[in-house]
Amino acid sequence: MIFKIDFKSGKPVYLQLVDQVRYAAASGVLQAGEPLPSIRPLAEELRVNRNTIAKAYTELENQGVLETRPGKGCFLKENNSPFTKPIRQKLLLAEIDEAVVMAHHLQVDREKFLALVQERLDYFEQQSGAKKIN
Amino acid sequence: MIFKIDFKSGKPVYLQLVDQVRYAAASGVLQAGEPLPSIRPLAEELRVNRNTIAKAYTELENQGVLETRPGKGCFLKENNSPFTKPIRQKLLLAEIDEAVVMAHHLQVDREKFLALVQERLDYFEQQSGAKKIN
DNA sequence: TTTAGTGTCATAGGACTGTATGACAGTGGC
DNA sequence: GCCACTGTCATACAGTCCTATGACACTAAA
Numbered sequence: 001m002i003f004k005i006d007f008k009s010g011k012p013v014y015l016q017l018v019d020q021v022r023y024a025a026a027s028g029v030l031q032a033g034e035p036l037p038s039i040r041p042l043a044e045e046l047r048v049n050r051n052t053i054a055k056a057y058t059e060l061e062n063q064g065v066l067e068t069r070p071g072k073g074c075f076l077k078e079n080n081s082p083f084t085k086p087i088r089q090k091l092l093l094a095e096i097d098e099a100v101v102m103a104h105h106l107q108v109d110r111e112k113f114l115a116l117v118q119e120r121l122d123y124f125e126q127q128s129g130a131k132k133i134n
Numbered sequence: 135m136i137f138k139i140d141f142k143s144g145k146p147v148y149l150q151l152v153d154q155v156r157y158a159a160a161s162g163v164l165q166a167g168e169p170l171p172s173i174r175p176l177a178e179e180l181r182v183n184r185n186t187i188a189k190a191y192t193e194l195e196n197q198g199v200l201e202t203r204p205g206k207g208c209f210l211k212e213n214n215s216p217f218t219k220p221i222r223q224k225l226l227l228a229e230i231d232e233a234v235v236m237a238h239h240l241q242v243d244r245e246k247f248l249a250l251v252q253e254r255l256d257y258f259e260q261q262s263g264a265k266k267i268n
Numbered sequence: 269t270t271t272a273g274t275g276t277c278a279t280a281g282g283a284c285t286g287t288a289t290g291a292c293a294g295t296g297g298c
Numbered sequence: 299g300c301c302a303c304t305g306t307c308a309t310a311c312a313g314t315c316c317t318a319t320g321a322c323a324c325t326a327a328a
Contacts, residue, residue, distance in 0.1 A: 003265040012316060025233070026238035038274060049318050054275070061278050065239065071325035079241055093250065095233040097157070100254050102229050104160035104201065106222040107213050112257055116227065117251055120234050121244055146286060172304060183288050187306070205295035205304050 005046050013048055017056035023075055027127035036074045139180050147182055151190035159199060159210055161261035170208045
C-alpha cells in the first residue's frame with residue numbers, strides 16, 4: 001500500500017492521510033478517475049478506525065481532490081479546486097510566504113532557495129511522467 | 135502597533151502572533167537585538183490575556199526567533215535556528231513541497247509558480263531594505 | 269430479494285488546546 | 299530595602315479535536 005501512518009509523529013492520522021493523498025495526486029502516483037482504497041479495508045490495513053479514514057476522505061472531498069459516488073466508492077477527481085480564482089491565489093501566496101519566511105529563518109539565501117524550489121518542481125514532474133504541473 | 139489580532143479568523147491568538155513576529159523578522163520590520171513589546175502592555179493593547187502573549191513568546195523562543203532575558207524582556211535574536219542543518223533542510227523542503235502540491239491542485243503551472251515565488255522573494259528583500267535573504 | 273460491498277451519520281468519551289488567574293522570581297532605579 | 303517593571307510557573311476550566319461504535323442508506327451482483 002502506498003499509504004503509511006506514523007503513530008509517533010503526533011500529527012493526526014486523518015491529516016497524514018490527507019497529505020499523502022494530495023501528494024500522491026500531485027506527483028501522479030494516483031491518476032484522475034482512479035478509485036481510492038475503500039474505507040473499511042484501508043482502515044483495517046492501517047490499523048485505524050474506519051471513521052478516521054472517512055474523515056480524511058471527507059476533507060479531501062471538501063478540497064475538491066476526490067469525489068464519492070454513493071454505494072460505489074471514492075475516486076480521484078480531475079484537478080479543479082472548489083475555490084474561486086482570487087481565493088486560490090491568496091491560499092497559494094500564503095503557502096509560498098510560509099516557505100520564504102522559513103527560508104529566511106533557516107538562513108537559506110535566495111539562490112539556494114530557488115534551486116530547492118526548482119528541484120522539487122522537477123521531482124514532481126518526473127514522478128508524474130515528465131508531465132508538467134498543470 | 136505592528137501586530138493585529140483577528141478574533142473572527144478561528145486561528146489561535148498566540149499562533150497569529152507567532153506568525154506575525156516571524157514575518158516581521160523575515161521582512162526586516164523587526165531587527166535583530168530589538169526588544170519586543172513586553173507581555174503585559176501588549177496583552178492589554180490587543181485585549182488578550184497576558185499568558186496568551188507569553189505562550190507566543192515561548193513558542194518563538196523555542197523556534198530560536200527571540201531570546202528572553204529574565205527581568206528585562208524579550209529581544210529578537212540574530213538569525214539562527216536551534217535545529218541542525220539536516221533537520222532545517224528537511225523542514226524547509228516539507229514547506230516547499232506543500233506549496234508545490236498546492237500549486238498543482240490549484241492548477242498553477244511551473245512558470246507562473248516560479249514567478250510568484252520570485253515576486254515574494256523580491257517583496258521580502260525590498261521590505262528589509264534591499265538586503266538579501268540570508 | 270438477499271447479500272456483500274460501498275460511504276454516512278449521530279453520538280460519545282478521552283485527550284489535548286487555548287485561554288485565564290494568581291502567586292512567584294529576576295532586574296534595575298529610587 | 300522598596301517599587302515598578304520584566305518574564306515564569308502551577309493550576310483550572312471550557313471548548314475543541316481525534317478517534318471509536320453502532321445503526322443507517324445506497325449500489326450491484328447473485
